[in-house]
Amino acid sequence: MNQEERLLRAFHLKATHDAGSIPSDEHRELLHLVSTDVAIADALADDLLVHRLLRQAANGVGDERFVTGVTVRVKSERDGSAFLRRVERCLPARRRWPWLAVASVAAAACLLVTLLIAWPRPASGDLLVVSGTTGETSISGIRAGTGMTVSPGAPLTCGADGQLALRVGDGSVLTLIGTSYAEVERVTDGLALRLERGTLTATVALRPSTAPLRVRTPHGEALVLGTRFTLTVGELTTLTVDQGRVRLTDARDGTAIEVIAGGRAMIGARTAVLRTHALAWYDFNEGSGNTVRDHAGRGTALDLLITDPTAARWLPGGGLRLERPTRLLSSAPAKKIAEACRLSGELTIVAAIEPDAANTRGSPSDYPKRLVSLTAGLDARDVSLSQGLYHGDRNVLDVRLRTSASTVDGKPSLTSAEPVLTPPRRLVVAFSKDRHGACRFHVDGQTIPLRLTEEQPDGSDRRFSPPAATQQLAGDLSAWALDMPLVVGAEREAAASGMRAWLGTLRRIAIFDRVLSDEEHAALARWP
Amino acid sequence: MDEFAATDAEDAALAKRALAGDADAFDLLVRRHQGRIRAYVAIRVGDPVLADDLAQDSFVIAFKRLATFDAQRPFYLWLRGIALNVLRNQMRRRSEQAADHDQLQALLDARLDTRAALIDGDGDADLLARLRRCMEHVSGTAATTVRAHYFEARNLEDIARDQGRTAAAVGMLLMRARRWLRSCIERPEPRGDGAAL
Numbered sequence: 248m249n250q251e252e253r254l255l256r257a258f259h260l261k262a263t264h265d266a267g268s269i270p271s272d273e274h275r276e277l278l279h280l281v282s283t284d285v286a287i288a289d290a291l292a293d294d295l296l297v298h299r300l301l302r303q304a305a306n307g308v309g310d311e312r313f314v315t316g317v318t319v320r321v322k323s324e325r326d327g328s329a330f331l332r333r334v335e336r337c338l339p340a341r342r343r344w345p346w347l348a349v350a351s352v353a354a355a356a357c358l359l360v361t362l363l364i365a366w367p368r369p370a371s372g373d374l375l376v377v378s379g380t381t382g383e384t385s386i387s388g389i390r391a392g393t394g395m396t397v398s399p400g401a402p403l404t405c406g407a408d409g410q411l412a413l414r415v416g417d418g419s420v421l422t423l424i425g426t427s428y429a430e431v432e433r434v435t436d437g438l439a440l441r442l443e444r445g446t447l448t449a450t451v452a453l454r455p456s457t458a459p460l461r462v463r464t465p466h467g468e469a470l471v472l473g474t475r476f477t478l479t480v481g482e483l484t485t486l487t488v489d490q491g492r493v494r495l496t497d498a499r500d501g502t503a504i505e506v507i508a509g510g511r512a513m514i515g516a517r518t519a520v521l522r523t524h525a526l527a528w529y530d531f532n533e534g535s536g537n538t539v540r541d542h543a544g545r546g547t548a549l550d551l552l553i554t555d556p557t558a559a560r561w562l563p564g565g566g567l568r569l570e571r572p573t574r575l576l577s578s579a580p581a582k583k584i585a586e587a588c589r590l591s592g593e594l595t596i597v598a599a600i601e602p603d604a605a606n607t608r609g610s611p612s613d614y615p616k617r618l619v620s621l622t623a624g625l626d627a628r629d630v631s632l633s634q635g636l637y638h639g640d641r642n643v644l645d646v647r648l649r650t651s652a653s654t655v656d657g658k659p660s661l662t663s664a665e666p667v668l669t670p671p672r673r674l675v676v677a678f679s680k681d682r683h684g685a686c687r688f689h690v691d692g693q694t695i696p697l698r699l700t701e702e703q704p705d706g707s708d709r710r711f712s713p714p715a716a717t718q719q720l721a722g723d724l725s726a727w728a729l730d731m732p733l734v735v736g737a738e739r740e741a742a743a744s745g746m747r748a749w750l751g752t753l754r755r756i757a758i759f760d761r762v763l764s765d766e767e768h769a770a771l772a773r774w775p
Numbered sequence: 776m777d778e779f780a781a782t783d784a785e786d787a788a789l790a791k792r793a794l795a796g797d798a799d800a801f802d803l804l805v806r807r808h809q810g811r812i813r814a815y816v817a818i819r820v821g822d823p824v825l826a827d828d829l830a831q832d833s834f835v836i837a838f839k840r841l842a843t844f845d846a847q848r849p850f851y852l853w854l855r856g857i858a859l860n861v862l863r864n865q866m867r868r869r870s871e872q873a874a875d876h877d878q879l880q881a882l883l884d885a886r887l888d889t890r891a892a893l894i895d896g897d898g899d900a901d902l903l904a905r906l907r908r909c910m911e912h913v914s915g916t917a918a919t920t921v922r923a924h925y926f927e928a929r930n931l932e933d934i935a936r937d938q939g940r941t942a943a944a945v946g947m948l949l950m951r952a953r954r955w956l957r958s959c960i961e962r963p964e965p966r967g968d969g970a971a972l
Contacts, residue, residue: 262946264879274879281882290954292886296818297953297960300906303817303826305925313813313827317805317834318798453928456824472824490930508930 253280257287258294265507271761374416375434382409384423403429405445419451419460437461448477451491466515470494474508483515483523517770526584527733527758530775531567539567539575543757546583551575551735565754565775569603572748574737581621581733585629587760589727592682594648595759596632597675597771601752604670611638615645616749619756621731622739627655629727632678634668634749636700639709642666644688645700646678652722661686664696664714675755675772679762684720692765692772786850794841801841805834808851812858814902818891819862819884829865833858902960909959917952924949 248256260277263269269277281288375397377386383406384391391411397403405411405427412422415438423429427445431438437458440447443465451460453473460471466484469476474491478484486495488506496503497514506512513520522528523544529551531539537556541548553559558573588594596619606616615633622628629649635641643666647657667674667690677689688697696714712718732739735756737748755775763771786807792800812833817826837844837857844853891902913921916938923929923937924945931942931949938945 258947258950259943262943262950278879278882281879281886288882288886289890292883292890293957294950294953295883296887296891297906297957299818299821299823299826300814300902300960301921301925301953301956302821302823303813304903304906304910305823305928313809313831314802314805317809317831318802320831320835321798321801321838456822456828472822490928 250286253284254287254290257281257284257291261291261294375413375431375438377411378414378420379412380410382406384409384411397431399431399434401431403427403431415452417452417454419449419454421447421449421451423447432463439463442478442480444480446477446479450475465498467498468496470496476506482519483513485511485513487511517767521757521759521763521767521771524761525757525759526587527581527756529753529756530565531561531753531755532565533567534561534563534565545587547579549581549583549733550578551733552578562752566601566752568752569736569748569750572737572746572750574739574748575735576739577733579732580730582729584733584758584760585621585727585729585731588629589724589729591760592723593680593759593761594630594724595677595679595757595761595763596630597677597755597757597759597763598632599673599675599754599756599771599774601673601754602634602668602670603750603752605750606634606668607641607670609635609641613747614639614641615647615747617734617736617738617747618749619758620734620739621727622734623728623731624739627728627731628657629724629731631657632676633747636662636709637702640666642669644668644676644678644690644697646686646688648680648686648720649726650684650720650722650724651726653720653726655726659699659701661688661697661718661720662700662709662711663688663690664698667695670751673752673754673774675774677763677768677771680720681762682723684722685717686720687717689768689772692769783849787846790841790844790846790850793838801838804850808854809834810903811851812854815855815858815891816862818887818902820865825865829861830858833861836861905960906956909956912959913952913955917948917955920945920948921952 257277257280260269260273260280264274264277281291377391377393377395377397379393380391385404386395386397387401391403397413403411403413403423405423405425407426409427410422410424411427412420414420419438421440424446427447428443429445429447430441430443432441433439437454437460439461441463447462449460449462449471451471451473454460454471456472462469462471462478464478464480464484466480469478469484469486471493472491474493475489476491476493477487477489479487484495486493486506488508488510490508492505492507494503494505495512495514499514504512513523522542525543526545527541527549528543529539530542533539537553539551539553541550543549553567553573553575555571555573558569558571560568560570562568598619600618609616614635614637615631616635618632618634620628620631620633622631628647631645631647633645633647634643636643636645640662644663645660646662647660649655649657653659661678667676675689675691678686679689680686686697688695694716696716697718698714699712699718700709702709735753738746740746755771757771786804789800789804793804809830813827813830816830816833817823820826820829833854837854840857844850910918910921920934920938923934924931931945935942935945940948
């Protein structure tokens with residue numbers, strides 16, 4: 248690309264970034280362009296400069312009001328009058344009158360306004376009135392009707408077929424849609440609502456920064472100055488912004504993000520958020536039947552079918568115990584997993600398990616015992632997370648990962664330096680590989696040392712590399728096959744004798760096309 | 776001659792009068808410098824409402840500290856130094872609250888500071904006034920699009936529908952318009968036709 252093409256590329260990427268929809272690899276590309284090419288950084292900075300000047304020019308606060316606001320504040324500083332600070336919002340455009348006369352007239356006007364404000368009713372700018380209702384809706388238990396005024400503390404309910412629209416004095420419109428429960432918390436010095444559950448869509452008129460619209464949810468808070476957005480509350484709080492900006496604050500730790508037009512953000516329990524990022528997510532909460540549902544937020548659900556339901560037992564309180572050899576086979580090829588990982592070059596598999604002691608009593612050739620695999624059969628796989636080594640240690644964690652530099656069976660494999668799967672033990676194990684080939688194991692959220700394992704010519708012994716927190720695997724995931732199923736608990740063609748079957752309790756399995764942060768590993772390390 | 780054209784000597788005299796209690800004198804100082812200070816703050820703070828609040832804060836602080844103003848120095852530079860401190864305090868408050876700090880935005884903000892200084896410098900650069908003058912030379916679709924997006928707060932999809940274009944095309948048109956405006960505000964007087972964008 249010549250320089251002009253690079254510049255156009257940078258502007259295109261910036262536009263996508265500003266729309267809130269830039270993929271991570273393009274974000275990295277943009278960051279690289281800005282940090283390495285001064286001309287591009289200057290051009291984007293100049294563009295941002297003009298953009299902000301245009302917004303300032305369009306702000307609508309006139310020069311006159313700005314000047315008057317400053318001088319009134321200065322006067323109140325000088326004579327110590329706090330009351331005069333409130334005059335700044337009421338002063339008309341400056342006339343050629345003596346300053347004191349102007350302030351006196353305006354002060355009198357503001358005194359009147361203040362008295363009216365102090366009267367026990369909402370300030371006129373934040374008067375809430377029902378502007379429309381359909382289906383089942385109520386305010387304080389009374390059926391909602393057009394024209395009804397909504398007071399602070401009034402609970403608002405909306406049935407599954409309902410819609411309740413509220414108009415604010417400044418022209419903003421807030422609409423509850425479907426099964427929703429909300430409460431007006433405050434209508435003075437800003438407008439505050441609590442959305443307990445359901446969906447709120449809003450078109451909000453531009454508001455001063457001292458009187459924003461706040462919508463609190465069980466998970467955090469959205470701060471709105473003037474925009475169009477939709478807030479949905481269920482297991483998570485999901486914010487979608489159509490116009491303007493909304494600041495969303497996470498109640499757990501106070502972290503805040505600004506979501507711009509075209510953007511979307513979610514807050515809530517970390518595992519709930521992670522589930523929306525996962526390619527596959529199984530909680531083993533079904534309690535009965537021979538199907539394990541995929542609850543991942545991406546792609547078509549890839550449910551697992553228990554080949555021999557009599558060999559497995561659902562546990563009260565959650566979990567599936569594999570008591571005899573069987574396998575869980577995906578209802579379709581795991582294409583969504585393979586495609587995504589080929590694209591990203593990254594993979595994370597997390598499994599919350601309780602291995603059975605029987606796993607340590609097999610024949611030496613009956614290892615590794617397959618826990619989670621994308622596999623076509625004994626000698627071909629994209630990945631397998633397993634227990635034990637062929638004619639080797641039976642309690643280590645072992646991973647075979649097919650790369651463009653490995654065998655089709657994913658050798659050399661990666662093995663935990665220590666026997667972490669020694670029963671009895673509940674634990675959460677994880678394997679991850681980043682796009683640069685760095686591989687790690689986590690157990691209960693903590694990294695553990697691992698080794699590269701290579702099969703000896705006689706097939707029976709293993710040569711290990713020195714243990715390290717990270718091991719490098721050459722190649723990428725471009726060689727992954729797209730037609731292999733997801734198999735849990737055994738090899739794909741497990742015979743009746745249950746070749747390489749893994750026994751124990753399955754409590755959660757999750758698969759991602761990226762590496763997880765330490766915080767995310769810690770969130771998933773808690774036994775469900 | 777512009778009633779508010781500031782000279783350093785006049786500013787010093789006004790500051791002296793304001794310090795002695797002459798409210799009109801400070802009023803005039805605000806009028807003379809509000810454009811530049813508001814622009815200085817606005818291009819460093821994304822939110823225009825916040826930018827005005829911070830600019831007002833800067834003048835109030837300047838009034839409180841008027842006694843520290845050195846009449847040998849240009850009043851605008853002294854005032855701009857106060858605005859810079861107000862901005863730094865605001866950025867510090869924001870960085871304490873913000874999560875997921877956008878490295879890209881940080882790089883651009885830092886670069887923007889340098890680029891803005893090239894225009895602003897020590898000269899009489901009222902960026903907002905220049906921008907408004909340059910806007911008068913933008914016509915046709917470019918002017919309509921800029922007005923719709925910034926002054927009517929319409930999003931790209933709405934504008935695209937009206938114009939029979941894609942949102943991406945509207946975005947590129949706005950980008951070209953901003954590039955032209957950028958080169959225009961750098962010159963003392965606008966020239967060229969902003970319609971050919």
